[in-house]
Amino acid sequence: MSGKIKVTLVKSVIGTKQNHRESVRGLGLKRLNQSVVLEDTPSVRGMINQVRYLVKSEVI
Template sequence: MSDKKVTVTLVKSVIGTKQSHRATVRGLGLRRLHQTVQLEDTAAVRGMINKVSYLLKWES
């Protein structure tokens, strides 16, 4: 099991974005602006972050 974590913060609103991008943000566990979550550093999570990177701020 990997102990690595990624901290992700929603810094831009999902209003006006594609439905799939909104679903990806929700899949990351983000509901509100400036909400921060810690996630496992996996390939799936990295792919989700890359898809909506223009809405997020993240650090390993």
């Protein structure tokens, strides 16, 4: 797992659990439709899995 993952925030964090908002922030996402490219690590995958209903991810 040494690749990269592109993560895009596709749904607002308003009304979600506090720890889900913190996971989105931890991924580096602040605004709707913002994308970031991250290293493919188990911790990043865990955060993406926790908020999979808010984000879209693709392996680059």
